[in-house]
Amino acid sequence: MTFSGLVSQLLEIVLALAFAPLLTGWVNQWRAWLQNRSAPGLLQPYRLLHKLFNKDSVVAETASPIFRIAPYIVFACMALVCGIAPTLSTDLPLAPAADAIALVGLFALARVFISLAAMDIGTSFGTLGARREMLVGFLAEPALLMVLFSASLITQSTSLANIVESLAHAPFAIYPSLAVAGVAFTFVSLAENARIPVDNPATHLELTMIHEALILEYSGRHLALIEWAASLKLFAYSCIGLALFFPWGIANADTPLVMILAVPVLVAKLAVGGMLLALIETINAKMRLFRVPEFLATAFLLAVIALLVHVLLGA
C-alpha cells in the first residue's frame, strides 16, 4: 500500500460522497428539461438532504432495531462500493478486499437489509415493496454478476481495479462480448437504480412503486441516509459502467498529476452518462410490474450471451 494509493482511496470515497447527489441533481435537471418542465436547481438534492437531516425522525411504534440500523448499513455498503469501484484511479488499497463478486454481494447485502427493514413495520406497502425489490434483485443480481464475469474472463481477474486497468490498455478498441454485456449492464442499472422503465422514483402510486414503497416509513435522518445511499448507488453504477465499457482516462500510475487529469475526464463522462439516463427515462414508459421479469430476464440472457460470445470468439 503506497501513500498515494491511500490518498487516492480516501479521495475517491470523499469525492463520491460529496458529488453523488450532484449527479442525481444533474439527471433530474435534464429529465425536467427534456420533459419541457422548468428544472429544479442542480443543488436540489443537497437541500433535500439538509432538510431531512434537520427533521425529527418518526419511527413506527412497531419497529424493531433492524428498522433503525438498516439505513446506516445500506449507506455503509454503498460507501464501500464507491471505495472499491475504480472511478479515478486503479491504485486502490481497498480493492483487494472485495472483488467483483463481493461487489455484487455488497449490493445484495444492502438490498436484503432494506427489504427486511421494509417488512419490519408490518404495513401492506412495506411488504409489497420488499417483495418487489427482491423480485427485481434476484434477476438483476445474476445478470450483473454475468456482466462482470465477461469482463473477468477477458482480463483474467475478478478484481475490479485489475479489470479496468487491463481494459484500459486492451489491444481491442471494442470487445464484442463487452458490447453485448454493456447492453445487459444498462438494463440492470436501470432496474437496480429504480429508474424508468422498471420503477419511477418520482411516484407514490401503489400500482407502480418499488423503491418508494420500501422506504415509505422512513423519515428524517434515516430517509436522508437512504436517499444519499441511492445517489451513491447511481454514482457507483455509473462509474462502474464507465470504467468497464469506456475505461479511457482512468489513472493507473500513482502520480498526483495523473489523478488530477483523471477528474475532468470522469466529470465529462458522467455528465454525458447522466444526460443519456435522463433521455432513456424520458422516451420510455413505465412497464407493468409483471413485464419487469421479462425485461430483466432479457438482461440476464444478454449477459450469458456475452459470456458465450467471449468463449466462442476468445474476445
Added chain:
Amino acid sequence: MLHLDWILVLVGAWLGLGLIGLLVLRNTAFVARVLFPAGGAVAIALAAVALAALFDVPETAVLVVGLPDLPFHLRLDGLSAFFLLVIGAAGAGISIFAAGYFRHGEGTPPGLLCLEYHVFLASMAMVLLADDAYAFMVMWETMALSSFFLVTANHRVPSIRQAGFLYLLVAHVGAIAILLCFGVLQANTGDYTFANMRAQSLSPLWASAAFLLATFGFGAKAGIVPLHVWLPEAHPAAPSPVSALMSGVMLKTAIYGVLRVGFDLLSVQIWWWGVLLLSLGLITALFGVTFSAVQTDMKRLLAYSSIENIGLLFVGIGLGVLFKAYGMDSLSALALTAALYHVISHAFFKSLLFLGTGSVLHATGERSLGKLGGLMRRMPWVGWLVLVGVLASSGLPPLSGFVAEWLLLQSFLFTTELPDTFLNMLIPVIAAAIALVAALAGYAMVKFFGVIFLGQPREPKLAEARDASRLERAGLVWLASGCVLLGLFPVPIITVIDRVTHLLIGAGIADTVRRNGWILLAPTALDRASYSPVIFLVVVCVAVLLSIWLVRRFYHGRLRFAPPWDCGFPAQTARMQDTAEGFGQPIRQIFEPVFRMQRELPSPFDDKPVYKVIIEDHFWHWLYLPIAHATELFARVVGRLQQGRIAIYLLYSFVTLIVLLLVVKS
C-alpha cells in the same frame, strides 16, 4: 493412544449416554440437564480429536465385533477426519440446544429419544470410520434406522408416520444401490475391504457402473432430484434438533460417500461423471430453491433450501471431477475446496436455522408461516441469531455462505481452460444458473425471516411468545458464531480443507492461499482474485459507526414514535401484510411450469372468502405414483396365488416338484 482410539472412546461415550437414557426413561429433567449437555461435550471433544487427526497420518484399526471372521475394519484419514469435525462441531451446538428443547414428551419418552439421538450421532461417526463394505453398510443402516425412529418421534400423528415410511423406503432403495456399488468395486476378489477396492483398477465401463450406483445411492440420501421426495416430508416431521442434525449433518455423510467412492476408491475419474454431477446438482439446486421460495411451512422451506444446498455441493464436486479428469489438479482442488467449505458452512447455518424454527415452534406452537409474524420483538435472541443464519444462507458477505459461493464462482471462471470446446461453452451457462440460484436463495431467506420475525403478529396468541431458554440460546450462539468465524477467517479453514484435497487429488490451494497471510484470501494469484472478509467487515462497521457519529455531531438525534404511516391509510391491520403465499407469488408466477398447483379462489360474494393454494411437485405424480400403482398392481396379481386353502398350496408344491424333476431330467 491413537486418535482413532480416542474417537472410538468418544463414540462409545455417546452410546453409553444413550443407554443411560434408557435407564431413566421418563426422567425428562435428567435427560435434558445431564445427558444431552454431556453429549454436546463429547461432540466438542470429537471435533478436537478430529482436527488433530486431520494433520496426522491415516490410522487403521480392526474391531472384532459382528460376525465371526468378519471384523470391522476402521480407518481414520483426512477425509473422515474432516467430516468427523463437521459432525462434532455442528453436533455440539445441536446437542446443547436439544438439552433445552426436549422439555416435555414428544410422543416418544425422553430417555428413548436420547438413546436414538446418540445412536444416530454414533452411527454417523462410524460410517465415516468404516474401511470395509460390511462395516459401512451396517453403520449406514443403523444411521437410517435410528434417524427413522427420530423422525417418527411424534408417531401419533399419521402424517409423520407416513413421512417416516417414505424416508425409510428411499433410504433402503439407496442402500441397495450402495451395496451393489461395493459389489462392483471389489471386482470379483471377494474381499470387501476398502483397501482392496483401492488396489483394483477397474475398466472404464465397470468404474462408471460403480460411480453411477454410488451417485444413485448416495444421491438418494442427499436428496438429489428426483430422489428428493422424502426430504421435504421427513425433515419437517422430525423434532427440530433432529431436523437440524439430519439437514446439517446427515446429508453430509452422503457427500462423504460420493467423495470416498469417486476420488478414493475409484482411482481414475472420467470427464462425463463430472458433467453428470454438475447437471444433477444444477437441476437439484434450481428445483430446491424455487420450491423453497413458495413454501408456507417454515420447516419445509428450510428442507427445500437444503435440497438446493446439496445441489450446489454436487456442482462443486462435479467441477472437481471434471478438472481432475483432465488432469488439472490444482483447479480441481479449488472446486473441491469450495464444495468442502460449503459442507461445513451449510452444517452450521442450516442447523442454526432449523433450531431457530424449533424455538419458534415451542414458543408459538405454529409451523405455518401464515400464522407467525413480529417475533423479533418477543424473541430477540432467537431473532438476531437466526438473522445471522439467514444472511449466511443467502450467501451474503462477510458470512460463511459467501466464501463458499465465492470460491465456487472463482473455479467456474477457470472452466474456459478446459480442453473441450463443448464444455467450455456449456459451463459458463451453468455458472449463470448458479448465480441465479444464489440470488433466489436470498429471496427465500428474506421471506423466511421477514414473515416469521418481522412485521406485526398475525395471530393474537403470538403476543405470549417467550424467548428461548438459556441452553437453547447457548446452542444457537455456538452455531451462529460458527457462521461468523467461518465467514471471517477463510484462510485457516482452507488450511484444514487442504489436507482433504491433498488426500483426494494430491493437490491443494493452501500453499497459495497462505502466501498472502491470514487476512486476504487469494486462491490462485493475488492480481487474479482476492477477498478479505475481515477488512470488508471492518470497513462496513467503521462506516456505520462514523455515519452514526457524524449525523449526531452535525445534526440532532431527535426521534419520535408514532403509529405506522402506510401512506396515511388508517385501518391498517396485521392481515394486510404479505403472507407467505403473497411473498412467494412472483416466484410462483415466473416459474409456473415447475409447480403443480391447485388453487381455490373465492368468489367476490363469499361471506367468508377462503383462498387456498396447494403446491406439489411434478415428480410425485410423474414418477412416484406410477411406480406405486405398478407395484400395487403387481402385488395384486401375485396375490392371486394366495388362496388360503391347504389343498391349493399342496398343489403348488406338487407342481413345483414335477417341474423340478423335469428340469433335472433334461
